Amino acid sequence: MTNTQTLEISISGMDCAECTQHVQHAIEKLPGVQSVNVFLGTEKAIVQLDPTQVDMPTIRSAVQGAGYDVPASDSPKPAPVSMGDFNRKLTIMLVSVFTTILSVVIFGEVLGLFDLLNERVPFLLGLVLVLAGGYPVFMNVIRATLKRQIISHTLMTLGVLAALAVGQWVTAALVVVFMRIGDYVENFTTESARRAVKELTSLAPQTARVEQMGLEIELPIAQVKVGDIVIVRPGEKIAVDGEVISGQATVDQSAITGESMPVEAASGTHVYAATIAKLGSLRIRTDRIGVDTTFGRVVKMVEEAEAHRANVQRIADKFSAWYLPVVAVIAALTFLFTRNPLSTAAVLLVACSCSFALATPVAMLASIGASAKRGLLIKGGKYLELLARADVLLVDKTGTLTLGQPQVTDVISLNGLSRTEILSIAASAERYSEHPLAEAVRRLAREENISLIEPKDFESVPGQGVRAVIDARRIAIGNRRMIPAAETLAMTADLEAQGKTLLFMESNTELVGVFAASDTLRSEVPAALKEVRTLGIRHIELLTGDNERTASALAEKLGVSYRANLLPENKINIVKEYQAKGHVVVMIGDGVNDAPALAQADIGIAMGAAGTDVAIEAAHIALMREDWNLVPDVLKIAKRTMRIVKTNLAFTMIYNVFGLSLAAFGILPPVLAAAAQSLPDIGIMGNSARLLKQK
């Protein structure tokens, strides 16, 4: 038997997308390592390994060997850059790059100042300047070369050498300066990708005020235990997930649901970590702490979203790996044909492979991070990419289109039992079912003060109903699939035409009662579905375990297709059926009994996932509040993100093609090539930052 352990390791020094690949390879080739996932956004690696074969020090030295580091676990993480800060820095960078380009053109090329300096200052002094300025870069290149890696600095260093070879030390020195500036910009680009995720992480509560022996003690979150009583004062952040045991407050849950309207919390209410008690104080019994809380899970999913890469990113990564050798070849050809070392140098200097690799993640991470803050948990760029071209929407009915809180409207006795008797038996049989219809039956019994009997041999049949023994009678409650005898009942058509769901009850194989329940359609559904149709969705279909007539009544009202009488496994098959026809299928469900169909869909969306772990786990996208407006929203976000990814890539591509051609034909001088090198990065940053501002 093999031993497997999963380690989460912080990695520092990764300031470029190609770095993740270096770290990945370094760890991957260690014996005993089963899988490695390196995350640029959160600066960590998740490694599955056999602890008997490989240990932490070995991994650390492998990472260090590749030129990166594993910081001590308690070293503080830098605070996120604020939006204002970011915009200012971006503007400064853009202005400085343009000013330098302009000055290089005017002073260097037009006034010929560089040539003058070159002639007057001794070459040896210039060489010293170049070496001093470019020392860290050259060391990087030497280290990489020793490991037989070609990095983008390698090509640029060749460019510097070419300039020195023709005695142009001023060019070489300026190039070195621009290389350092380029590194800074690139670093900042990567950092800007991390920003949205870090901003989210920074909302996590750090301490909790815990009641201990009548005293209130402020403890770091890690020391709080399940069952502890946590006190929250007005204006404070709730530190744990738990149940309110006393007090009253209005709670701002926007950190989780994105909804800024506060909700009321009082004894018995479930509250979530990272939400804020606005008015009033609460005493909370801790259920979950830290990463186990709903907020903790959201953060974890967002942090790991990088693992679910979009296809465009895979392609861009492959392309950027090929790009450096291709540039080397173009440089060689340029030299062969032009015999001009300066043109060759310009070719080597203009190329910036990192921009290809950064174009996608910078946009994706911005989008995913910003979405999480408004109650849309997206588990990876892959799902945004798929969602942007989705054309079929399958929707579960109960709890998704409807409020999921059906009311029993009619209780019909078929052979002489009293209303009270029927209700008592039904509610007892449904006692342990979690289905909303069971809840509706129990609620009515409670309202009418009907006492329940403890059921024996309880059995729940998904998509059909329940069976139990009550007072030695074998009771079955459910739909026609469960109670075939109901097929011949005539009086049901009317109720079903009103969109009501019927439950039939059998006692020892005799049909004894019928219940009709109606569930309310969520008010925002019609408008949301209408908008969804303008966003690439051609076909909408209602999938339900409910009966034909109830389903058709609702489907007609919404103007969508439907399929009724479905078992959970039928829903999976319908998803597969559409996929087989080449459609990209979105499935929306409550995430509880639809989990398998959600997982099968190209994009499974769970509705109202706050507090339901299954939904967060099973879905690809989780809507943290029950609000259909989030559905067209997430479609729009997906399309917008993909548009920005594409413009990022197109911009980088055009820049490189133009740059390389101008350089090869000797039109672009090396200094200018080096100075312009940061333009794609700045472009990507500015373009992607638009995604942080979601309406």
Ligand code: ADP
């Ligand atoms: P949906 O697809 O609309 O979410 P489900 O698959 O959960 O519906 O259930 C399908 C049908 O099975 C219900 O409409 C109901 O008739 C019956 N059913 C399921 N669970 C129960 C239950 N606990 N008690 C009675 N009927 C049930």
Ligand code: MG
């Ligand atoms: Mg359901």
